[in-house]
Amino acid sequence: xxxxxxxxxxxxxxxxxxxxxxxxxxxxxxxxxxxxxxxxxxxxxxxxxxxxxxxxxxxxxxxxxxxxxxxxxxxxxxxxxxxxxxxxxxxxxxxxxxxxxxxxxxxxxxxxxxxxxxxxxxxxxxxxxxxxxxxxxxxxxxxxxxxxxxxxxxxxxxxxxxxxxxxxxxxxxxxxxx
Amino acid sequence: xxxxxxxxxxxxxxxxxxxxxxxxxxxxxxxxxxxxxxxxxxxxxxxxxxxxxxxxxxxxxxxxxxxxxxxxxxxxxxxxxxxxxxxxxxxxxxxxxxxxxxxxxxxxxxxxxxxxxxxxxxxxxxxxxxxxxxxxxxxxxxxxxxxxxxxxxxxxxxxxxxxxxxxxxxxxxxxxxxxxxxxxxxxxxxxxxxxxxxxxxxxxxxxxxxxxxxxxxxxxxxxxxxxxxxxxxxxxxxxxxxxxxxxxxxxxxxxxxxxxxxxxxxxxxxxxxxxxxxxxxxxxxxxxxxxxxxxxxxxxxxxxxxxxxxxxx
Numbered sequence: 448x449x450x451x452x453x454x455x456x457x458x459x460x461x462x463x464x465x466x467x468x469x470x471x472x473x474x475x476x477x478x479x480x481x482x483x484x485x486x487x488x489x490x491x492x493x494x495x496x497x498x499x500x501x502x503x504x505x506x507x508x509x510x511x512x513x514x515x516x517x518x519x520x521x522x523x524x525x526x527x528x529x530x531x532x533x534x535x536x537x538x539x540x541x542x543x544x545x546x547x548x549x550x551x552x553x554x555x556x557x558x559x560x561x562x563x564x565x566x567x568x569x570x571x572x573x574x575x576x577x578x579x580x581x582x583x584x585x586x587x588x589x590x591x592x593x594x595x596x597x598x599x600x601x602x603x604x605x606x607x608x609x610x611x612x613x614x615x616x617x618x619x620x621x622x623x624x625x
Numbered sequence: 626x627x628x629x630x631x632x633x634x635x636x637x638x639x640x641x642x643x644x645x646x647x648x649x650x651x652x653x654x655x656x657x658x659x660x661x662x663x664x665x666x667x668x669x670x671x672x673x674x675x676x677x678x679x680x681x682x683x684x685x686x687x688x689x690x691x692x693x694x695x696x697x698x699x700x701x702x703x704x705x706x707x708x709x710x711x712x713x714x715x716x717x718x719x720x721x722x723x724x725x726x727x728x729x730x731x732x733x734x735x736x737x738x739x740x741x742x743x744x745x746x747x748x749x750x751x752x753x754x755x756x757x758x759x760x761x762x763x764x765x766x767x768x769x770x771x772x773x774x775x776x777x778x779x780x781x782x783x784x785x786x787x788x789x790x791x792x793x794x795x796x797x798x799x800x801x802x803x804x805x806x807x808x809x810x811x812x813x814x815x816x817x818x819x820x821x822x823x824x825x826x827x828x829x830x831x832x833x834x835x836x837x838x839x840x841x842x843x844x845x846x847x848x849x850x851x852x853x854x855x856x857x858x859x860x861x862x863x864x865x866x867x868x869x870x871x872x873x874x875x876x877x878x879x880x881x882x883x884x885x886x887x888x889x890x891x892x893x894x895x896x897x898x899x900x901x902x903x904x905x906x907x908x909x910x911x912x913x914x915x916x917x918x919x920x921x922x923x924x925x926x927x928x929x930x931x932x933x934x935x936x937x938x
Contacts, residue, residue, distance in 0.1 A: 506930040596871040598851040619868040
C-alpha cells in the first residue's frame with residue numbers, strides 16, 4: 448500500500464455512502480471489492496465492501512491522490528490500519544439515520560485515533576434529510592465533550608460539491624499542521 | 626448628483642484605505658452607485674481626506690467637490706464634513722451616505738438609494754439581535770425574518786432558498802425590537818430556519834468588517850467548534866480561519882496574518898462565530914502563538930495541488 452503514495456481514507460459504517468463519496472471525486476468508477484451481503488447488512492444494501500473501495504484523482508504534475516474506502520463491517524477492521532498507513536487524512540462519514548450516530552462517531556474516532564492525531568480528519572453526516580433527530584448538534588456536542596473540534600458538515604454524498612467541501616476543510620486542517 | 630458618485634482618497638493610511646474600500650462595497654449593497662478612484666486621482670465628486678497627512682493638510686478641493694475629513698478633532702466648513710479618527714466602516718459608510726443624500730436634489734433621481742440608506746445590512750442586524758438577546762423583526766429588501774436572540778432561532782414564512790437569494794441581492798433591513806407577545810404573533814405560520822443556513826450568506830453579502838463593542842484586536846480568541854458552511858458560503862479564508870482558531874487561541878490580527886485573510890473579513894468571521902456561540906475570548910496577555918507544525922514544502926505543494934485539482938475557489 449505504501450508504494451501507492453498519497454491517500455485519502457474514507458471510513459464509516461455500512462451503507463453510509465463511502466463508495467458514493469469516492470465516486471464523486473474519482474476519475475474512474477470506484478473499484479470495489481463488494482460481495483453479496485448475507486448478514487444484517489442485507490437490510491441496508493445488497494452488497495457490502497469486504498476489503499476496500501478505490502478511486503483516484505490525477506494532479507497537475509501527473510501524480511495521483513488515491514481514494515480508499517474502508518470496509519464498513521467491524522469484522523474487516525484489520526483492513527482499517529492497513530489502509531491508513533501513509534494516508535494524508537481521514538474522511539469519516541456518519542449515517543444520520545443510525546440509531547445512535549454519536550456513538551458510531553465515537554467508535555470510529557477511537558478506532559482511528561492514532562491516525563487522526565498524526566494526520567487530520569473531517570466528519571460528514573449523511574442522510575440528514577431522512578433523520579428524525581438533530582444529529583448535527585448531537586455530533587457537535589460529543590466533539591465538544593471530547594475537546595476534539597473537528598470540521599463537521601451535513602452532506603449528500605451524491606453531490607460532488609458537498610464532498611469537495613469536506614476535502615477542502617480537511618486540507619485546511621492539514622495545512623494548519625495540527 | 627450624477628447617477629454614479631466617484632470618491633477620491635487623499636492621504637489615507639493603509640488601514641483607512643482598507644476601511645474606505647469596505648465602506649464603498651457596503652454602499653453598493655445599498656444600491657448606491659459609487660466608484661472609488663485610483664490612488665492619485667483627486668477628481669472625485671467626494672474627497673475623503675486624511676487631515677493628519679501632508680497630502681491632506683495641503684489639499685485644495687475643487688469647487689464642486691464635497692469633502693469628508695478624517696480628523697482627530699471635530700471641525701466645521703462649507704461642503705465639508707468631519708469624521709473622528711479612528712474611523713469605523715459603519716460610521717464612514719453613514720457619513721458618505723449623508724454626503725450623497727445631501728448633494729442630491731429634492732426630486733432625487735435615486736429615491737431607492739435614499740430609502741435603502743435607512744436600512745442596515747442584514748448581517749449586522751442579525752448578529753446584533755442575537756448577541757444582545759433581543760426579539761427582533763428584520764424587514765426590508767423583500768426579506769422578513771424573525772430573530773429570537775436568546776435561543777439563536779430564526780423564523781420566516783419564506784423558504785431558505787428564497788431567503789438566500791434575497792440576501793445575495795444585498796440591500797438593507799429595518800430592525801424592530803418586539804416584546805414577547807408581539808414576537809409570537811409575528812411568528813404565526815412561520816417556519817424555523819437554522820441560523821447557520823443564513824448567517825454565512827449574510828456575512829458574505831453584508832459584512833461590515835467592524836469589531837463589536839466590548840471586543841478588541843488584542844484579545845485572544847479560540848473557536849470551540851468548527852462552524853458549518855454550505856458549499857456556496859465556504860470561502861477558503863473561512864476554512865483556514867476555522868482550522869487555525871480551533872487549533873489554538875490567537876488574536877484576530879494574528880489570525881488574519883496566519884491565514885492570509887483581510888482583517889475586515891476576519892472581523893466578520895469573528896462576529897458570526899460570536900452569534901453562533903462558538904467563541905472563547907480571553908483577555909490574557911498576548912504572546913505570539915507557537916508556530917504551527919508547518920507542512921514541509923513538498924507537502925504544502927501537494928495540498929495546494931489537491932485544492933487546485935478540485936477547482937476550489
